[in-house]
Amino acid sequence: MTDISDMAEAFRTAFRNHPAGVAILTAMTQTGPVAMTVSSLISVSAVPPVIAFSLSNQSGTAAALLTAQTVVIHFPRYEDLDLASLCARPGEARFGADSDWETLPTGEPRYRQIGTWFRGEIQTRLPLEAATLVTAQLLEGVCAGATTSQGSQTLVYLDRRWRGLGQEDRRNGPSLTS
Structure with a gap:
């Protein structure tokens, strides 16, 4: 059996070396607009x-x-690094x-400089010990990928x-299937 502290360190190291896409979430709340950068979007x-x-x-x-x-x-691009940061x-x-x-x-804040964005309705909030897992169904949006x-x-x-x-960093390979 692996000690829990060893497991936690192994987990952190594995995810530190696992590249993650970056997204910025914005919402309107009772106290005003909020925004945060996440690397957990799937x-x-x-x-x-x-x-x-x-x-x-x-x-x-x-x-x-x-x-x-x-x-x-x-969905920020590298040139949006200052905003993501x-x-x-x-x-x-x-x-x-x-x-x-x-x-x-519809009332939500949106950063104009980011060409690809979607508005979603939160469907599920699953509280876990240290985090909350959220699902959202997309309602509308724009994908600027074809024009980037x-x-x-x-x-x-x-x-x-x-x-x-x-x-130049991308290689064609087999598609991921679920």
């Missing part, structure tokens, strides 16, 4: 379009976001005069650092 289903993500139970922003009924999921730091003003954002007709320049890089998080994954 696709659950294409039809209907459902995503999931986890939120730390130690985050004040996550606690506020969990009160919302809807959320906007932004801003939304990852606790206590930062994420909707000040320096941020280019708008309120959607070839020089644009995908933003990933690996070994506690932001990285850009460019076209």
Whole structure:
């Protein structure tokens, strides 16, 4: 049997070396707009379009976001690193005069500079010991992927650092199937 502290360290090390896509979540709450960067976004289903993500139970922003009924999921590119970094730091003003954002007709905040985004309705909140797992069904959105320049890089998080994954870093291989 592996000691629990050894298991926790092995877990942290494994995920530190596992590249993760980056998303920015925004929502309107009773106290105003909130935003946070996550690396836990996953696709659950294409039809209907459902995503999931986890939120730390130690985050004040996550606690506020969990009160919302809807959320906007932004897919930042490497050139959006400053915004992703801003939304990852606790206590930062994420909707000040320096941020280019708008309120959607449905009331949620959306960062204009990010071309790919979806608005979703939260379906499930599953409280766990240290986090809450959330699912949301996507209601609308825009995918700018087809119009993104070839020089644009995908933003990933690996070994506690932001990285850009460019076209030259991608290899054609077998498709993942579920």
